[in-house]
Amino acid sequence: MDAARPPILEVRGLRKSFGHSEVLRGIDLAVAPQEMVFIIGPSGSGKSTLLRCCNRLEEPTSGAVHLGGVDLMAPSTDINAMRRKIGMVFQSFNLYPHMTALGNVTLALRKVAARSRTDAETLGMAALDRVGLAAKAKSYPGELSGGQQQRVAIARALALEPTVMLFDEPTSALDPELVGSVLAVMRELKAAGMTMLVVSHEMRFARDAADRVIFMDHGVIVEEGAPDQIFAKPREARTRAFIAGLTRS
Amino acid sequence: MNDWSRFVEAFFKSNLIEQYLPSILQGVVTTIEIALAVVVTGLAFGLALAVVRSFEIRPLNVLIIILVDILRALPPLVIVLIVYFGLPNVGVSIPSFAVLWLVLSLVLAAFAEEIFWAGILSVPKGQWEAARSTGLSFLGTLGYIVLPQAVRLTVPPITNRTVAITKNTALGTVIGVPEILNQATTAQSFSGNATPLMMGALAYIILFIPVVALGRYLETRFAWRRN
Amino acid sequence: MEAIIQQFFNLDIMARALPLVLAGLRQTLLLCFIVIPLGLVGGLVFALASLSSSRTVRWSMIAAIDFFRAVPPLVLLIFVYSGLPFAGIRLSPLTAVAVAFFLNTSSYYGEIYRAGIESVGRGQWDAARSTGLSAVSTLSHVVLPQAVRNVLPDLVSNTVEVVKLTSIASVVALPELLYSADMARSVTFNASPIVLAAAIYLVMLWPVVRLISRLERRMAS
Numbered sequence: 193m194d195a196a197r198p199p200i201l202e203v204r205g206l207r208k209s210f211g212h213s214e215v216l217r218g219i220d221l222a223v224a225p226q227e228m229v230f231i232i233g234p235s236g237s238g239k240s241t242l243l244r245c246c247n248r249l250e251e252p253t254s255g256a257v258h259l260g261g262v263d264l265m266a267p268s269t270d271i272n273a274m275r276r277k278i279g280m281v282f283q284s285f286n287l288y289p290h291m292t293a294l295g296n297v298t299l300a301l302r303k304v305a306a307r308s309r310t311d312a313e314t315l316g317m318a319a320l321d322r323v324g325l326a327a328k329a330k331s332y333p334g335e336l337s338g339g340q341q342q343r344v345a346i347a348r349a350l351a352l353e354p355t356v357m358l359f360d361e362p363t364s365a366l367d368p369e370l371v372g373s374v375l376a377v378m379r380e381l382k383a384a385g386m387t388m389l390v391v392s393h394e395m396r397f398a399r400d401a402a403d404r405v406i407f408m409d410h411g412v413i414v415e416e417g418a419p420d421q422i423f424a425k426p427r428e429a430r431t432r433a434f435i436a437g438l439t440r441s
Numbered sequence: 442m443n444d445w446s447r448f449v450e451a452f453f454k455s456n457l458i459e460q461y462l463p464s465i466l467q468g469v470v471t472t473i474e475i476a477l478a479v480v481v482t483g484l485a486f487g488l489a490l491a492v493v494r495s496f497e498i499r500p501l502n503v504l505i506i507i508l509v510d511i512l513r514a515l516p517p518l519v520i521v522l523i524v525y526f527g528l529p530n531v532g533v534s535i536p537s538f539a540v541l542w543l544v545l546s547l548v549l550a551a552f553a554e555e556i557f558w559a560g561i562l563s564v565p566k567g568q569w570e571a572a573r574s575t576g577l578s579f580l581g582t583l584g585y586i587v588l589p590q591a592v593r594l595t596v597p598p599i600t601n602r603t604v605a606i607t608k609n610t611a612l613g614t615v616i617g618v619p620e621i622l623n624q625a626t627t628a629q630s631f632s633g634n635a636t637p638l639m640m641g642a643l644a645y646i647i648l649f650i651p652v653v654a655l656g657r658y659l660e661t662r663f664a665w666r667r668n
Numbered sequence: 669m670e671a672i673i674q675q676f677f678n679l680d681i682m683a684r685a686l687p688l689v690l691a692g693l694r695q696t697l698l699l700c701f702i703v704i705p706l707g708l709v710g711g712l713v714f715a716l717a718s719l720s721s722s723r724t725v726r727w728s729m730i731a732a733i734d735f736f737r738a739v740p741p742l743v744l745l746i747f748v749y750s751g752l753p754f755a756g757i758r759l760s761p762l763t764a765v766a767v768a769f770f771l772n773t774s775s776y777y778g779e780i781y782r783a784g785i786e787s788v789g790r791g792q793w794d795a796a797r798s799t800g801l802s803a804v805s806t807l808s809h810v811v812l813p814q815a816v817r818n819v820l821p822d823l824v825s826n827t828v829e830v831v832k833l834t835s836i837a838s839v840v841a842l843p844e845l846l847y848s849a850d851m852a853r854s855v856t857f858n859a860s861p862i863v864l865a866a867a868i869y870l871v872m873l874w875p876v877v878r879l880i881s882r883l884e885r886r887m888a889s
Contacts (some may be wrong), residue, residue, distance in 0.1 A: 249570050276576040288572035290589050300575035451754035514873035516835035519866050527859030531671045610741035635754035642747050649738035
């Protein structure tokens, strides 16, 4: 991590319990501007919960989350205004089935960012264009392939001009032949300087696109480092076992 | 006189049709007025209750559930009679058509609340999360994302239930609301002939067959809860 | 407040009305035991006929079902009870109620069964018939059990509606629960007997209404 630049997203001492089981046990994480951080780890390790705590879709039990210096946990913070700056992309797309692709992308622009309809549509079309789907603006989610749906979902987050984007297993629900188009969009975002926090099983993509890889297990960060180091020379036994399991399968 | 002409004489006597058509039509107007009023207030109140319920405020939800359960468990005629005969004796007097409107609205609201609430619950959690993640508020998410999907899902059951409950406007005859059945039975006892009754029955059929058919059409179109 | 209690929850009057109201309850239960089985069986016949391969049978059954769903049950009852005598058909209140309610409830049950049977995939028929099962066996052992399971909440819910429906038999002077309570009301000039009847309906039906909500929720998930 570049120490000269202050982090844009900072998580400190984050804990989250569901009933009696503690899913996150003290997470410290700082993401620098324009950095792409990958979070990997076995299922149930708390990766998704960590991501969802970053925009308080999941309410942390304790700990702090700061975005651009603003304390997300503070009662005085307007969380809805902050969420505009934190784009989120879900495993199951979660497009609104009763709205067109453009409708999906422009809703929050109009209702949260209070843009006029024409303004919102201009921005929405630009966002759809960035994911290569301007031609599908009038299509409903049901008429789109999984890959196209996920790209619309990315455009929906992108249109709000977020400062950071969270990707929660964005390709896990896709047929293998559709994964590439989504990864290509993510690669382009990275090239354009978007800050990204990604939970994913696309290890090859992590290896050549990520700036940093974090390995989580049982609610803690076990190890972090450059992709080459994590994948080729993991220091911790647990990381080694996980990576070895991946390459076997 | 053969059987057929005796049948026509008893059920389709032409001079009686002419004589009582105006009062039956009067009844049709009254029935339509009350039915429309019931549909509007019942559905609106039911939707409002479902929205309140989605805030998950426990004591409030318990109250809603109790109210809805009672209204679903009691025969509407029982409620009509309690309100109609009971309220004047405690100093509240409301006209009989208002009693009918009030009671049927409450009953429809109760059933509608259950159906709308089931619809709200059936919208996947991911829809809430996606909307909230773009900064939409709880109410914004409910209004723009969840309700449009929930309501669409509930169109067929709501239609069928609404038809079943608005048909209960016929209960108004028991408390003297001059709707179709009331006009028909009054005319029948004056004329000593079943023709007005037949006219009343036909009026109901003409009125409700289209909505019943609409319900059937919507059911096949929306295919609600079919696995 | 005092007036409300006097008028609606007068325990004295309720106690005096109780024997009459309980006699009415017996009639209501009797009606239920006649109308519900009749409706369940009649509805199945309606449903099977409405799924017949003959277009004429199918459409006339659907028309009949819609016809009886469009007519308010009270209109049907009054027509049967005080209209049919003009055609020389004179029925006792109980028979009139049974006939009118049979037509009404069978239509509703029929529509529910039909949806249930349609919800069972064609593949189930094909699989069962391919093993040599007759049409009747396929229906009774393979299709109907699944169909009923799929529409169970609706069947139970309609049964609640039937029990509530019996209250309108009071209009043709059948001395069931509501009629008896209303008799007591007209003698005492007090609504408490009807509130008592309402309480009895609640005791009978509230648990079922709760059950329906739970069933529906389970089906939805």
